Amino acid sequence: MAVQENTAKIQMRLLVGISIVACILSISCDARVHTYKRVGAGLDVVLDNGSAEELWFSQRLDHFNGADNRVWKQRYFVNDSFFQPSGPVFLMIGGEGPANPAWMTFGTWLTYAQKLGALCLMLEHRFYGKSHPTEDLSTENLRYLSSRQALADLAHFRTVIAAERGLTNSMWVAFGGSYPGSLAAWFRLKYPHLVHASVATSAPVHATVNFPEYLEVVRRSLAAENVECPLLVKNASDTLVQRLQDPKTYENISKDFNLCEKLQVQTDMDSAYFLETLAGNFMDVVQYNEDNREFEGVVGTNITIKVLCGVMADASLGDPYDRYAAVARLMQKTFSQKCLDASYTNYLRDMRNTSWSGPASGGGRQWVYQTCTEFGFYQSTDSPNQPFSGFPLPYHLKQCGDMYDPSLSKSTVTDAVLQTNEYYGGYDIRATRIVFPNGSIDPWHALGITQDISDDLPAVFIHGTAHCANMYPARSQDLPQLALARDHVYLLLQKWLKQ
Numbered sequence: 001m002a003v004q005e006n007t008a009k010i011q012m013r014l015l016v017g018i019s020i021v022a023c024i025l026s027i028s029c030d031a032r033v034h035t036y037k038r039v040g041a042g043l044d045v046v047l048d049n050g051s052a053e054e055l056w057f058s059q060r061l062d063h064f065n066g067a068d069n070r071v072w073k074q075r076y077f078v079n080d081s082f083f084q085p086s087g088p089v090f091l092m093i094g095g096e097g098p099a100n101p102a103w104m105t106f107g108t109w110l111t112y113a114q115k116l117g118a119l120c121l122m123l124e125h126r127f128y129g130k131s132h133p134t135e136d137l138s139t140e141n142l143r144y145l146s147s148r149q150a151l152a153d154l155a156h157f158r159t160v161i162a163a164e165r166g167l168t169n170s171m172w173v174a175f176g177g178s179y180p181g182s183l184a185a186w187f188r189l190k191y192p193h194l195v196h197a198s199v200a201t202s203a204p205v206h207a208t209v210n211f212p213e214y215l216e217v218v219r220r221s222l223a224a225e226n227v228e229c230p231l232l233v234k235n236a237s238d239t240l241v242q243r244l245q246d247p248k249t250y251e252n253i254s255k256d257f258n259l260c261e262k263l264q265v266q267t268d269m270d271s272a273y274f275l276e277t278l279a280g281n282f283m284d285v286v287q288y289n290e291d292n293r294e295f296e297g298v299v300g301t302n303i304t305i306k307v308l309c310g311v312m313a314d315a316s317l318g319d320p321y322d323r324y325a326a327v328a329r330l331m332q333k334t335f336s337q338k339c340l341d342a343s344y345t346n347y348l349r350d351m352r353n354t355s356w357s358g359p360a361s362g363g364g365r366q367w368v369y370q371t372c373t374e375f376g377f378y379q380s381t382d383s384p385n386q387p388f389s390g391f392p393l394p395y396h397l398k399q400c401g402d403m404y405d406p407s408l409s410k411s412t413v414t415d416a417v418l419q420t421n422e423y424y425g426g427y428d429i430r431a432t433r434i435v436f437p438n439g440s441i442d443p444w445h446a447l448g449i450t451q452d453i454s455d456d457l458p459a460v461f462i463h464g465t466a467h468c469a470n471m472y473p474a475r476s477q478d479l480p481q482l483a484l485a486r487d488h489v490y491l492l493l494q495k496w497l498k499q
Contacts, residue, residue: 063152084117098129236324
């Protein structure tokens with residue numbers, strides 16, 4: 001149970017997602033990968049509150065092979081309470097986690113829908129949640145999991161639903177955050193005849209194998225709270241790395257961090273996994289700092305950068321190493337974990353499980369596969385301008401071969417990332433009517449559009465906010481610039497829907 005709990009928490013950072021788990025859904029906007037790789041995207045613990053009826057759409061397994069006529073059922077949701085016959089259609093894109101029906105009741109997009117008379121639809125991403133295209137998650141079957149197949153799903157869904165509901169001439173607007181934010185942008189880019197505009201929140205549109213900038217943003221975000229905070233974290237991390245060189249310290253380390261079993265470091269992967277797991281406590285909190293995610297049933301929103309830096313500055317807890325351990329225990333308590341499973345062997349076992357009922361089937365196995373075959377996004381410690389140590393790029397790349405196929409290597413991942421940027425354009429996206437909101441605290445903004453490309457490709461850079469903040473319901477304590485950003489996106493939609 002401890003492994004599953006750690007795996008679920010770890011998933012949160014993923015990416016890039018809103019995966020509709022968080023940001024939108026991505027929910028991702030939750031994208032956590034821990035290696036369920038913070039994209040980006042996937043996932044928080046969510047409450048399926050049953051507020052919207054589950055509907056099912058017949059989807060093709062392989063959109064790019066005309067000879068393959070296999071189909072499967074894809075889950076989607078509808079909210080027509082605001083719809084006016086002359087209004088637009090809003091399509092929320094699912095990401096690296098289950099589609100959360102809470103988004104059919106809450107969220108900024110519904111405020112826009114009410115003002116603009118929009119019909120609201122949310123489509124779950126293939127291979128996530130209850131949308132199971134294949135009998136299991138074997139590497140052979142995961143070849144049907146890609147952003148290109150997901151975009152083709154969106155195109156086919158849009159075409160058929162429009163015909164069935166008499167919406168062919170309506171203006172469709174795509175929404176997404178994190179990885180689904182990228183999908184929203186790419187949907188408008190690749191299928192401009194089907195989608196009129198897109199809101200691509202916290203979207204990492206530029207794929208990269210190595211993403212050390214993620215931890216650089218984490219450092220800056222910690223320093224913005226307390227300039228000493230990242231220095232204390234670095235001191236603690238360096239001390240731990242030094243102690244890991246001596247097996248005699250393992251018993252005390254195991255007690256300090258409340259590990260489920262005595263620490264065993266037989267390979268570099270063992271130590272790297274342990275160190276990344278601990279760093280993940282800070283990475284996750286920074287990524288979602290003070291985001292209004294309670295409506296999704298998310299746990300741990302009370303733990304903020306201010307809280308973590310407060311612990312790290314508390315000399316009564318001992319030296320920086322002791323405070324670092326206190327943070328780990330605090331996070332375990334927050335997520336109701338009895339102990340911390342820091343075993344790479346156990347993690348690998350879970351990630352290799354190909355069953356839809358497996359411990360990593362919520363999105364971890366699927367999302368890491370996408371990082372290995374499309375995006376990279378590996379949050380390594382390869383930059384000197386960040387406070388952590390011990391999980392360099394080779395650690396991340398080796399997981400691809402360990403989990404899926406030994407042929408997956410640095411060169412194959414590099415080629416895949418180059419193809420992704422070649423296909424979508426990376427930072428050099430060329431389209432119209434796409435807005436790119438990003439938060440300055442969110443580490444993913446480093447791979448997003450933070451400056452206007454053109455009048456029709458504007459950026460909305462929100463200082464002091466984190467991942468997908470503009471997508472969550474408004475509240476009285478929101479920063480003024482966040483409220484202004486939401487209003488700015490609305491005015492853009494209002495203008496674009498007249499074009």
